[in-house]
Amino acid sequence: MAQRYGEIRARSLVLAAPLSAEDQCIQSMSDASPTKWHLAHTSWFFEAMVLGPLAPGYVPFDERFSYLFNSYYEALGPRHPRPQRGLLTRPTLVQVLAYRAHVDTGVQDFMATCDEMAWRRALPLLTLGLHHEQQHQELILTDILHALSCNPTLPAYQCAAASSHKPALRVAPVTAPLHWVTGRTGTAAIGHDGSGFAFDNETPRHRVLLSPYRMADRLVTCGEYLQFIEDGGYRRPELWLSDGWAAVQANGWSCPLYWLAPHDARAPAGDWQVFGLSGVGALDTSAPVSQVSFYEAAAFAEWAGARLPTEFEWETAFDAPGMTQMTGYAWQWTRSSYGPYPGFHPLAGAAGEYNGKFMVGQMVLRGGSSATPLGHTRPSYRNFFPPGARWQFSGIRLARDA
Template sequence: MTVSLAAHAAAHPRAALQDRYAAVRAHTLSLAAPLSEEDQCVQPMPDASPTKWHLAHTSWFFEAVVLCEHAKGYEPFDARFFHLFNSYYESLGPRHPRPQRGLLTRPSLAQVHRYRAHVDAAMARFIETATGPEWDAAAPLMELGLNHEQQHQELVLTDILYTLGCNPLLPAYRAGEAPPLRLASGPSTAGWIDMQGDVARIGHAGEGFAFDNETPRHEVLLQPFRIADRLVTCGEFAEFIADGGYEKPSLWLSDGWAAVQANGWRHPLYWIAPDDPRAPAPHWQVFGLDGVRPLDAEAPVTHLSYYEAAAYAEWAGARLPTEFEWEAASAAPGMHQLTGHAWQWTRSSYDPYPGFRPWAGAVAEYNGKFMVGQLVLRGSSSATPAGHERATYRNFFPPAARWQFSGIRLAKDAAC
């Protein structure tokens, strides 16, 4: 493990770790609570896993990575679950195919809850009693497991939104109650922050938790650039649509234009056009976790692919920032909506930092094996759990992904 991860785990005494473990695990259950059993078993596309699978997989992680490896005498809840709920860890054995997770009607949701309770009880005993090398080896893995579960908490919301969005009834995630995901508006008029060219220090440093892909900290030479002080709004993106943005191949990357044509994209995911039969009124609507609502022109636009973000930037006479520009600018005065609103596409490929080394053991597969064909997003979204964001966080998705809470921050070369 990296020094930063081990040091962060060592800084948390047992009682604090037990409290944090209990809080994170309880929050996952609270996110699933508004859903029916049927809701939690559906998988409308390979990239969106059922809620029930998320509940089981996050328990599998603690069982497979911590308990089976480090807790003496631990008895697995059900050895078959190692196959069912392994995500992508080749070193930990074969897996049920990802596109078929929605076929797992068994085990039942009730049994998955019993599985979570079994793992939680074993983890409580381990945190209380583990000593010496056993504790030293497991403590950083437990901290990783909690951050891993927080990632899946966001996925529970993004995946169930996609699931409910496929339902012709367009049901709200919490009927009659808007979840606390309202986006704060930025300045009414976007401004530009000028950043001088310089050598920037990029990547995680210090004792706080970080994933391995955020390290090592290194120097990057940046040319002078300008970056928008807020995110692109729904109203601004609607102007792009009205100007024929989805109909002009000159604005699009080649693969992006092919995606537009193949998928019939004409607006962001979850937008409902005025002429859509599902529209409750003759103007733009947006489906979200709180159901169908009128489009909020001042809210940041979300659920865009990288291709759509890049096309909008081209239309606006700008570009997307690199991930290094974004991180350097995150400390600049006057920047708004950095976190808690939308993951922000950058034009940077998801590559290893110079000197990158993955963690040791099974968790070596956590990030490094995906460093091909993906783009980096920075910030965090309205669905990101509190405390799970930082300026060095590197999220990543393929360029066509649009079911995430992903949006746009523009940049320009200094001469533009």
């Protein structure tokens, strides 16, 4: 555990490393958080959940940090307003890094010295804290990408050669013709099967009934999405859910969040381009489309004569023969609202606020993206965002009734 703790914690700093102190301080919208805040909040999580309650004699780094870096845990007291996280120039980045080191020392000491009883209580929370850290590692990338996209010079997070966040083994996709894989029907077991870690929202494992369906064997590509655009996809209300069409009109959406139309003043070119962690590059028509909202995913599916899969269909088809790109490319919007499984109970204590209280108004995404830490996801993993969220690495997989 000590080794795993050290590795995962270090990974956050690697992700922050290409960014200046200025970059790490800003907040470009209230849904996103500064890098520095992520670094501090993930440390606070260990302090508040493990060290404070379980490590006798632990001295907090700074009493005020429990106010500054609590995200949304009502049980753990009042907290700094979310939209003002970008105003926290103090503590400085240097101080936050010291805070991380202080917490890390505390956790390592605790693990080395605690008794059996404390260990039994701490282990699930430490494990939760590391998965929590990994979730924020992805958010560090999605949030800074949004922040950089607000700069008219469109600076890169890091140059392409150094793209440490891309796993070496994920090769560039080549567009093959899309095939429809027939899913298993009848009753299927859904949810975490009990081996290894899972969040509470993946439980209890239960059975659902599935109607006959087929699912695409790969994600929708940028090239396919471009056809949707060129066919007037963003101008045809009949393709959209009502809330989606309202969002298109209110926000002037005409393409995925980080696409640059030809002749965009910020990086003039004759053709479509995409802004990403490596800066602006030509649109790769064979790459999975990403940074689309649920509304756009649903409209695309309607245009394509298909639909989005339910989260149950997705989970059941995870290891179907021929299925590709289920994880490591883009999170995949499902047609399922995020709600509790039958018999769901949140964790006890403050950790009970982790997932359960968000179970309304959001849609489930499955899979995992190129920004997701390797090994962080599972077939039963349930990611969730509001249907209008566009700044995640969120893409589209199609399904159909069989």
